[in-house]
Amino acid sequence: MRKRLLKLWAVMSTKYVTNGILLIIALLIYGIVGSYFIMGLNLVDSIYYAVTTMATVGYGDYFPETGIQKIFATTLALAGVALLAYVFNIILTNFQQKMGEYSKGARKMRTIKNMDDYYILCGYGRVGKVVLDELKQRNQNVIVIDKDEKVCESIEESENVVVMNKDAITNDFIAELANEKCNSVIVSTGNDVTNLFIVLTIRETNPDAWIVTRASGFENISKLRKAGADKIVSPEISGGYDLYFESTRPHLLKITVKHTSEELLDEFKIITKHGCTLENIEYHIPGIGTPLTRKIKTRNLDEGIKYQKYLETHDTEREALENLYKITNNTHSHLISGPDKSTFDKLIKDLEEMEEIIGINLSNQEIAKLTNKDFQN
Template identity: 70%
Template sequence: MRKITIRILTKLPTRYVTTGLILIIGLFIYGIVGSYFIMNLNLLDSIYYSIITMATVGYGDYTPHTGIQKIFATTLALSGVALLAYVFNVMLTSFQEKMSAYSKGARKMKKISDLEDYYIICGFGRVGKVVFDELTKRNQNIIVIDKDEEVFENIEETDSVVTIHRDAIEDNLIAKLAGKKCNSVIVSTGDDVNNLFIVLTIRESNSDAWIITRASRIENISRLKKAGANKVVCPEIIGGQDMFFESTKPHLLRITVKHTPNELYDEFKIINKYGCSLENIDYHIPGVETPLTRDIGVTKLADGKCYQNYLETHDDQKQALKNLYKATHNIHSHLILGPDKKTFEKLITDLKEIEEIIGINLTNEEIAKITGKEDLD
């Protein structure tokens, strides 16, 4: 308790303490000058008289007689009382605020110690808020850390949400929290230097921590990875990819098909024949609306051949693919990028010769209804 009290007193607001000291010094000078010229005392007695009058001690060894002396003594005493009351009030108020903050902080740390499997978000800006919303939708335990207290105005603390208004690297706070009970740390401040330092702080004492960090600039991605981040997300890249897919929507075809792994290469040869590229594959689990998605982005026939050779020489991977096809009843969707509608029509015609086409541009909901039927086998 003694250490906490000393720590609090050393952190009193500097501006208030400075103002109080200036006023005390000013009043003390006023007392000395007035005592010397009005009370007709020497310098040493003027200092003594100023102190005992400001402190309202008043031993009575020097008594004002004239009107001006009484006015001077009264103003000095009243000013001393008011000033001392002001200084002590500032100190007491600040002490109470600090004690309240420490008490609140202790309660938060107790609450955190009771949390299991939580996520930490460092930086609650635009990116951090999106992550927070996604985690909240999934009823996850979340700890939000940010230096700016205003960002917490719209966050309601619950049994699963804790907010901490502190610098993440202060007292190695983030390193202490990123322990075994932490699922992941999302570092989402807008400053890559801060992100780098936070990642280093965590990784220094938590070799197993899973760290996702934001990179505001593409050139900093490699630096953040070297610092220890498991994944680095750059909004510039994601934004560019989103713009690309939006721009290609008139030239994208989602075709839902049914075939075995044996037709993979034949299928890709047809896609490549018409100058199209395979962007991704969605594997549809029966009755489940959200598919398993694999990003492909393949345009060269050699890539397809290389993958076929890989499967032929790796039995475990080939068996895993067969198991996936079996679990989805061989139903999956291809997102294909092509030049125009006429090309897609020719592509569909050729694909019909080697596989069953279930539908074109179907939604996940429509596909889930189809795969949910029991007579697919």
């Protein structure tokens, strides 16, 4: 208990206490100077008289006789009582506040200790708020860490959300929390240097922790990766990607086809032949409305050839792809971007000669109905 009290005293704010002590010193100087010049005492007796009067001890060995001496003694005594009461009240109030904070912090740590699985979110800004909302919607346990006290106070806590007002860089407790019970550490501050230090702090003590970090600047992505981040998300890149897609909406084609995995390269040759880019592939599982999406983003035929050779030399990966095609009954969609509509018309015509085209620009709901019928048949 003694160690805890000493720890609380060490971290207690000294602003008001320091001001109180300065005021006591100023009043003591006033008392000494007044005793020397008004009471006519020597220096030692002036110090003695000032202290005893401020403390209202009043041994009675010195009596004020004149009017000005009585006024001086009265002001010194009243100021001493008021000032000492103020200082002790501030110390007591501040101590009680810190005791409350310590107790609150202890309760939060007990809550964290009882969590089986949780996510750590470092930085609660515009990006962090979106991340927290997504995690809360999925009823996940989250520990939010932010050094801004006002920001922490604005976050609503619950049995699934614990908010810690701490600096993730200077405090090692984040490294302690990123243990085997932690699903992922999400670093979302707006400062890449801060993100870098947080990643380094965690990675030094937790080599197996899964760390996802935000990168505000494209040039810092490689640094964050070297520091140990498993995944890096850049709003600049994702924002630019979304802007590109919105700008190409008139020249995007979603074509739903049916063919085996062995015809992948032949199909890709036709797409690249017309100068189009294969953005992604969606695999439609019968009865499930949301497809499995695989991003490709290439128009380079060499990459398609390289992938074909990879499948030929890796049996496990090839079998997994073949099984995926069997599950989806060979039905999948390609999102393709191209220069204009006439190019798409030529592309569709060439694809029709080699594979079965189920539909063009179908919605996921429409495709789900078609695959459901195939599955039932």
